[in-house]
Amino acid sequence: MSPHLTVYRWAYTMTLSILHRVSGIALFMALIGMIFWLMAAASGQAAYTEAMRTFASGPGKCLAAVALLALCFHFFNGLRHLAWDLGWGFERAQARRSALMVLVATLLAAVVCFYFLFRNGTGPT
């Protein structure tokens, strides 16, 4: 923990850094949901249909959308971290440019994901 963190002037790259953790925690919860969904499918048709009443409902699909947004961000920002681990993109201008690229890629990918998620509307399908 760094108590002196507050002395730095805010930069949007810092927001991305903390969002990586936030989205990671969100994805852990999404994994729990995913495993519940798989367990329902493993239990048979009746259990799956019952579970899909919740998963495919309006609130269920909205939570899935949040999970997909978190995944898109964590995915692209994770690629950025892996590039850093290879020693690429450490210059300040490069880090800012890659941050912007992550945000644009996240939004584009999330919009495509949302289209396929909501394409059949909500309700058990």
Place this chain on the structure above:
Amino acid sequence: MSLRSPLSRVLNHGTARSGVSHWRSQRVSATALVPLSAWVVISLLALPTRNYALVSAWIASGLHPVLLALTILLAAWHAWLGLAVVIEDYVEQSLPKLLLLLLNAFANGLLAASGVYAVLRIALRSVA
């Protein structure tokens, strides 16, 4: 030969000798999850409907159960490592920290085992 003084070893100062392996495991699982997570999400979203028959058939077909089980194991491993760092960073008191780290390990272990069991059950049912 260690260059650390006996006192620093007793007081647990200095390296714990596990920092690099944790860091490396996180990167290895991340790298593997790049193609695997994209494949799972794109495949599930691309299904025309998500009814029982179609979802079971997709999970059971070809190498899907193997890759799906691998994805679940890697995701739980990656989550375990990542959440451990978050807990170590933000929880200061040692007992809550220890309990949360244990809970993190057990929860992700349970998720991994449940996920693999579910995938196998779906896959083997359609074979039988």
